[in-house]
Amino acid sequence: MINMTDAVRRKVKRSDLIADQIKDWIVKNDKKPGDRLPREHELMALFAASKGTIREALKVLEVHGLIRITTGPAGGAVLMAVPYEQCLESVYSYLYFREISTGQVYALRKVLEPELAASLVNRVSEDEIEELLVLAKRSHPDEGGDWEARRNIELAFHDRLAELCPSPLLGMMCRLLNDVLRSMVLPKYARSHNVDLEETITDSHVALVRAIQRADAKKARKIMAEHMSDVQHHGHALETPVKRNLTLQPNHTF
Amino acid sequence: MINMTDAVRRKVKRSDLIADQIKDWIVKNDKKPGDRLPREHELMALFAASKGTIREALKVLEVHGLIRITTGPAGGAVLMAVPYEQCLESVYSYLYFREISTGQVYALRKVLEPELAASLVNRVSEDEIEELLVLAKRSHPDEGGDWEARRNIELAFHDRLAELCPSPLLGMMCRLLNDVLRSMVLPKYARSHNVDLEETITDSHVALVRAIQRADAKKARKIMAEHMSDVQHHGHALETPVKRNLTLQPNHTF
DNA sequence: AGATATTTGTTCGTATGTATT
DNA sequence: TAATACATACGAACAAATATC
Numbered sequence A, B: 001m002i003n004m005t006d007a008v009r010r011k012v013k014r015s016d017l018i019a020d021q022i023k024d025w026i027v028k029n030d031k032k033p034g035d036r037l038p039r040e041h042e043l044m045a046l047f048a049a050s051k052g053t054i055r056e057a058l059k060v061l062e063v064h065g066l067i068r069i070t071t072g073p074a075g076g077a078v079l080m081a082v083p084y085e086q087c088l089e090s091v092y093s094y095l096y097f098r099e100i101s102t103g104q105v106y107a108l109r110k111v112l113e114p115e116l117a118a119s120l121v122n123r124v125s126e127d128e129i130e131e132l133l134v135l136a137k138r139s140h141p142d143e144g145g146d147w148e149a150r151r152n153i154e155l156a157f158h159d160r161l162a163e164l165c166p167s168p169l170l171g172m173m174c175r176l177l178n179d180v181l182r183s184m185v186l187p188k189y190a191r192s193h194n195v196d197l198e199e200t201i202t203d204s205h206v207a208l209v210r211a212i213q214r215a216d217a218k219k220a221r222k223i224m225a226e227h228m229s230d231v232q233h234h235g236h237a238l239e240t241p242v243k244r245n246l247t248l249q250p251n252h253t254f
Numbered sequence C: 001a002g003a004t005a006t007t008t009g010t011t012c013g014t015a016t017g018t019a020t021t
Numbered sequence D: 001t002a003a004t005a006c007a008t009a010c011g012a013a014c015a016a017a018t019a020t021c
Helices: A005-009 A014-028 A040-047 A051-064 A084-095 A102-119 A126-137 A147-164 A168-188 A195-213 A217-235 B005-009 B014-028 B040-047 B051-064 B084-095 B102-119 B126-137 B147-164 B168-188 B195-213 B217-235
Strands: A067-070 A076-079 B067-070 B076-079
Touching: A014 A040, A014 A051, A040 A051, A051 A067, A051 A076, A051 A084, A051 B051, A051 B084, A084 A168, A084 B051, A084 B084, A084 B168, A102 A147, A102 A168, A102 A195, A102 A217, A102 B102, A102 B168, A126 A147, A126 A195, A147 A168, A147 A195, A168 B084, A168 B102, A168 B168, A195 A217, B014 B040, B014 B051, B040 B051, B051 B067, B051 B076, B051 B084, B084 B168, B102 B147, B102 B168, B102 B195, B102 B217, B126 B147, B126 B195, B147 B168, B147 B195, B195 B217
Parallel strands: none
Antiparallel strands: A067 A076, B067 B076
């Protein structure tokens, strides 16, 4: 049965309790990103705890990505909108001891990406359309680079779509799947240089951007659905558990 | 552009670096849930850091839910599969400063829950079928309890489905949406005692379990899709941003 | 550019609590 | 019950970073 009390009961340490108290303080005082938390010494007085304990409590918020701590005068803990990477790191930890197959990832992308595509209609500027077009064309096999680099560009295109998504939840889920694909599946991917498929991919991307530009949600959803079928059939061959990861690799830049 | 180096570069503190080193140690030594990490003193020697720094590093892993630290002899840090609640807490932090509408939540459930239903075919035991049936019937308006209690039972049914899902990713996403609904949307929900709808909901749940029992994936998907349309239309009226939360409430038990 | 004040970061010593044997 | 091995908490001192004058 659903029982959250176990998770809550596990918080017996003073630092964990104080972490929750600080969270309550944030909600209660309606603090926004950029606002500063009280200083360590003030927190020590506020919650009647020693420096070490307060620091452990702040560490909890910092690990969640809720605050950034800087030294020096005018330093301290400032609130911030949690960056996506922090969320990803937690989800990676969650998935580490669970078996994921490539088929499961593709199955999810198949239903989520079409929704993503449709959600972007009337939501992207002309500049962003242009940016997407450039990115889409860069994944064409004639553009050079090796096979893996082109796959990364392809995923970067999907990442950009997710970033532009007006629904934070949908955007997060799509980026999540992209990252799982990138860091866990791609390295195992058989290097099957299927040029026909690669051209189809590029064409789909371009057609998709055009549909979004024309504000044709129905067409955008359809193109993405077909696109997902294409890559699913290709990737489905390797029905293997994905490689596991705990730390984020800084290889995502290109 | 996608640039993970910022997130990585932010880790300049010794404790964060050591946390990553411990993660690498876990992956390298192929440690599994239940295995123990070296003692504090050994870790101090291994990574040449003081007690406080090691403690902060362990704190990072503990916040992610990757280890649980117990006191006493034979105590210390033991590895564990990250509980779902820990993942949820991170996602809550991620969503805290982002605007989410109820419509976005329902739109996602509409595409994910049917997949969840289909994924359960041939994956649940007779005992679990029986358990689901009991749970399904408990949400009937004749079963007593107030409106909110019945909504919670309804969500508990969906939670159980997600727990049984063979795909960790899909299961996690569905539970996530349930929790967002429960803790952020339900409290605002107009108490519209629509008895007809409530009976329809119970019927759908029962029919769904029967379809799963008959291993009829197509029917299961269809029933869930219609079910999602029903509740979406009802909940869609309140197109408001959802209430924000940072700490998990232990109210989920009933 | 350099000194200084302010704030976090790190370390140590010690005392306390807690679970095992 | 007592001895133990360990984590937890506190306080004080010092180190490092950084904004400001």
